[in-house]
Amino acid sequence: METTHRVFVGDSRDLAAVDDDTVELVVTSPPYPMIEMWDDLFTELDPAIGDALESGAGRRAFEAMHAQLDRVWDEVERVLVDGGIACINVGDATRSVDGSFRVFSNHARVLEAFESRGFDPLPDVLWRKPTNSAAKFMGSGTLPPNAYVTLEHEYVLLFRNGGDSRSFEPGADRRYEAAYFWEERNSWFSDVWTDVQGELQHLERPDDTDIEPSDQDTDLRDRSAAYPFEIPYRLITMYSAYGDTVLDPFWGTGTTTLAAMCAGRHSIGQELESGFREVFDERVERVPSLSRSVGRARLERHREFVEQRRADGKDLSYDAVHYDTSVVTKMERELLLREVVETDTVTDGYRAVHEPLFE
Numbered sequence: 001m002e003t004t005h006r007v008f009v010g011d012s013r014d015l016a017a018v019d020d021d022t023v024e025l026v027v028t029s030p031p032y033p034m035i036e037m038w039d040d041l042f043t044e045l046d047p048a049i050g051d052a053l054e055s056g057a058g059r060r061a062f063e064a065m066h067a068q069l070d071r072v073w074d075e076v077e078r079v080l081v082d083g084g085i086a087c088i089n090v091g092d093a094t095r096s097v098d099g100s101f102r103v104f105s106n107h108a109r110v111l112e113a114f115e116s117r118g119f120d121p122l123p124d125v126l127w128r129k130p131t132n133s134a135a136k137f138m139g140s141g142t143l144p145p146n147a148y149v150t151l152e153h154e155y156v157l158l159f160r161n162g163g164d165s166r167s168f169e170p171g172a173d174r175r176y177e178a179a180y181f182w183e184e185r186n187s188w189f190s191d192v193w194t195d196v197q198g199e200l201q202h203l204e205r206p207d208d209t210d211i212e213p214s215d216q217d218t219d220l221r222d223r224s225a226a227y228p229f230e231i232p233y234r235l236i237t238m239y240s241a242y243g244d245t246v247l248d249p250f251w252g253t254g255t256t257t258l259a260a261m262c263a264g265r266h267s268i269g270q271e272l273e274s275g276f277r278e279v280f281d282e283r284v285e286r287v288p289s290l291s292r293s294v295g296r297a298r299l300e301r302h303r304e305f306v307e308q309r310r311a312d313g314k315d316l317s318y319d320a321v322h323y324d325t326s327v328v329t330k331m332e333r334e335l336l337l338r339e340v341v342e343t344d345t346v347t348d349g350y351r352a353v354h355e356p357l358f359e
Helices: 036-045 047-054 058-079 106-116 182-188 215-224 230-239 255-263 274-285 287-311
Strands: 002-009 023-028 080-090 093-097 100-104 119-128 153-161 245-248 266-271 338-346 349-356
Touching: 002 255, 002 274, 023 230, 023 255, 036 047, 036 058, 047 058, 058 080, 058 093, 058 100, 058 106, 080 106, 080 230, 106 119, 106 153, 153 230, 182 230, 182 287, 230 255, 245 255, 255 266, 255 274, 255 287, 255 338, 255 349, 266 274, 274 287, 274 338, 287 338
Parallel strands: 002 266, 023 080, 023 245, 245 266
Antiparallel strands: 002 349, 080 153, 093 100, 119 153, 338 349
């Protein structure tokens, strides 16, 4: 199996390279309005935003920033198939503007934007970020009443385009082979994720040695506020099938593309800053090791789950077809993980060759 991964440099308010109704899943993390690191970007898009910030008009700046994101959501609506899912990772912002401290509720504003475009909101996810305990408290610390709760989570907002879920032909291999394990379902489909390591996450090679991020990786991650690999990988596995196309209109360091490669899906990314594309080749070189590591880790965790379940005196009713292990449900029997064995640079992006991951 081969997958293609196209990357375009340009403004995501115009996804001209993506045809209507050609994307099954959107997974992205936009710049968060009212986070200072994004002020210059938003001001470049609309100079009135800079004027509002300078004059202390926080609410006006907040709405003007979201007006720019709204144009991207218009494009998402255009390219996403009926029944397709949009996963938007976003955090709220706290900020003092004109001497007044408040929270700017980005997640509520994005929810409003998608609902107004006819998307159906689905139950969302909160994921816990690593925090710096030395800077945990804001305001007056231990003296009431002027201390403030710290924001230690972000939202993954989930939307379905149109009223109906996607349909597949009966017994579709690409759907059944893309199944997740029963215990993964129970963990991933919880509305609170506390096991995502955030920016401190490192990747493991199959020989259990670490791939430490390079200085350049770390710098780009800081500049892009990239989410950890685990988040797009889970979402892609949860909400798409093999061969589907995943779009990230705020591509950044390409984490969504890496996750799509490891998950056996096609992908499209668009990024305003060309510098991110120039260093992505180094990340692509790691994909075969990364995909193998991810697949083996899933199998190992499943076997540990099976051993514990049997130790608890609980039987498993089915045997997996492709792996020497038992599974809980009939739907898991055909599950077939895939690994990337080869990557190439092609026009507008990359090609990945996949083979079944066996032991």
